[in-house]
Amino acid sequence: MSAKLWAGVFKKDVDNEVLNYTETTKIDSRLIRYDIWGSMAHLAMLSEQEIVAHDAVSAISRSLLELYYANERTPIELDPQCEDVHLNIETLIIQKIGREAGGRLHTARSRNDQVVTDTRMYLREEILNLTDSLILFINDLLQLAAENNGHLAVGYTHLQPAQPINLAFWYSAYVSMLLRDVERLRDSYRYTNINVLGACALAGTSFDINRELTTQLLGFDSILHHSLDATSSRDFICHAISSFAIIMSNLSRLAEEVVVWSSNEFGLLTIDDAFATGSSIMPQKKNPVIGELVKGKVGRVYGALMQILTINKGITLGYNCDLQEDKPMLWDAIDTLKSSVSISHRQMTTSIYQSERANELCWRNFSTVTELANLLVNRINIPFREAHKICGTLVRKLTEIHSDLRDFNYIHKYLAENSISLTILEIEECVSPEKVVLRQLSSGGTSPKAVANMLDDMYKRVLDHQLWVNESRQKLNHAQDTTIAILQKLSQI
Structure with missing residues (x-):
């Protein structure tokens, strides 16, 4: 005859291989505290509703409190023969106070x-x-953001240099x-x-x-x-x-x-x-x-x-x-x-x-040239698509001569050839990585003010x-x- 708490209808015990395959005690060890707490609340409810008599409630309460404090000191070791945390806790209570009282805890609930x-x-x-x-x-x-607000970083899209960011x-x-x-x-x-x-x-x-x-x-x-x-x-x-x-x-x-x-x-x-x-x-x-x-x-x-x-x-x-x-x-x-x-x-x-x-990478990788295109739109009233083409060609020409956007004289000359009149100081102010970041003031932008x-x-x-x-x-x-x-x-x- 099986000794399991659920074994009334069974003539023999579960096969050991089946038990090993189905038991969950190692996994359930994290649930011991919560299973005891849940049992406490369930018992309090059974008592409040007068479903279980006072003498059994009192005995079960003492056992649950003992188990709770024992587990807080040293985690209870669950027995695989009892299959899971629920039957382990119930079995421990029955062992303490007997089946007549302890067997009443599981009234009106299921695993x-x-x-x-x-x-x-x-x-x-x-x-x-x-x-x-x-x-x-x-x-x-x-x-970290507050401490570095205004310090320069590189922004990428497609893992290619895009724009300087804060x-x-x-x-x-x-x-x-x-x-x-x-x-x-x-x-x-x-x-x-x-x-x-x-x-x-x-x-x-x-x-x-x-x-x-x-x-x-x-x-x-x-x-x-x-x-x-x-x-x-x-x-x-x-x-x-x-x-x-x-x-x-x-x-x-x-x-x-x-x-x-x-x-x-x-x-x-x-x-x-x-x-x-x-x-x-x-x-x-x-x-x-x-x-x-x-x-x-x-x-x-x-x-x-x-x-x-x-x-x-x-x-x-x-x-x-x-x-x-x-x-x-x-x-x-x-x-x-x-x-x-x-x-x-x-x-x-x-x-x-x-x-x-x-900062060095932002100069070398042309990531501020978008701002130059924006300047041509705002200051010179050139359509953006035309400004984009002019600046793209500039990047190609600078790359061919192994230079970058710090070559202000070359940029000044190139723009003049395209009938665009900007001073060298205006060009430097426009493409400076730090100045570019400061100008991104739109809501959610990268400027220190927007970030703040x-x-x-x-x-x-x-x-x-x-x-x-x-x-x-x-x-x-x-x-x-x-x-x-x-x-x-x-x-x-």
Whole structure:
């Protein structure tokens, strides 16, 4: 006869290979704290609704509190023979107080609603942690932008020289991207922080349960009322991993620029020695391995997204064991993103952008000639297409004589040949990289003034996000403290 808690209809125990293939205790270890908290809230509700008698409630309360504090000191080691975290916790309680009392905890619930409740509780906390990490990164990028507002950088399109930009403009571009990522995380939190406990196996229950109470005690924002949907819902995981994947793609774009700009040929970024490695054979090498690894690890998170989408598309309504595979990929996506945000943050704050090198490149690569074309339109009233042709021909002629836009005498002579009268000082003022940047005053432009306006707005948005994180954490902490306080009272009945 099987000794499993679910074994009433079985004549023999599960095959060992089947157990090894199906048990999830290694994966479930992250859920222990949340499974105990969920059981506490469920028990408080059973007591409030008078579904379980006071003496059993008191005994179960003491056991749950003991398990909770024991796990806080030293994480409980789950027994694979009990298959998962839920049966482990229930078994430990029954071992402590016996089946007569301990066997009542699982009244009006199922592992089907337990597992998705635990996962939502764990994921929402990790979303807050990730949001905190992004905010720290954003704040340091904003500081770098403020410190370098007016310093020169090179802007590229197609990885070809385009226009000179303000270094603060470059730093703040990633702030702009990461702020959208924070918004995505907030959306993921909203979809995640919904209570499914009480859906039971799939059809609800005939017991007079109070789902509003467990929602409050577990810190959820709302209830997913439809029980059939609730037990099989994993779209919140799809949304979260999708958000993670987009963040990783943004980190990868930053990493690619770090790798390219730090190369000898560009020489625009100096990476701190602590964030590079050398070659086992070539003594001169300083390899930007962090950037390369961030780019490589994007594939893990993209892979997790494709896995969960593939699982989700192939299941019927109601719980299916396919869904056991949601957590390994979710855990890995979370861990990969957390480490990638942290290491990218540290690398950026220790790297030095070489603005003097950028200034030299801007002169040599003709990236200010667009401003000369604009001047011909504004000052001489030449149609832009004609101005574009004149300036393009100028670039070709300067290239042929191995010169650049600092050859003001040549430019002056060339323009005069095209019946354009500009002084050498006007030409120099027009094509000087620093002066070009100063003139880009349009909203969202690269001038120091335009960037300063954007930074002010970004600081305000960051403060709003930090306030949201703090308030969300306070709500969760209050909910947990309330649940524990209720259990302490119930334990003394």
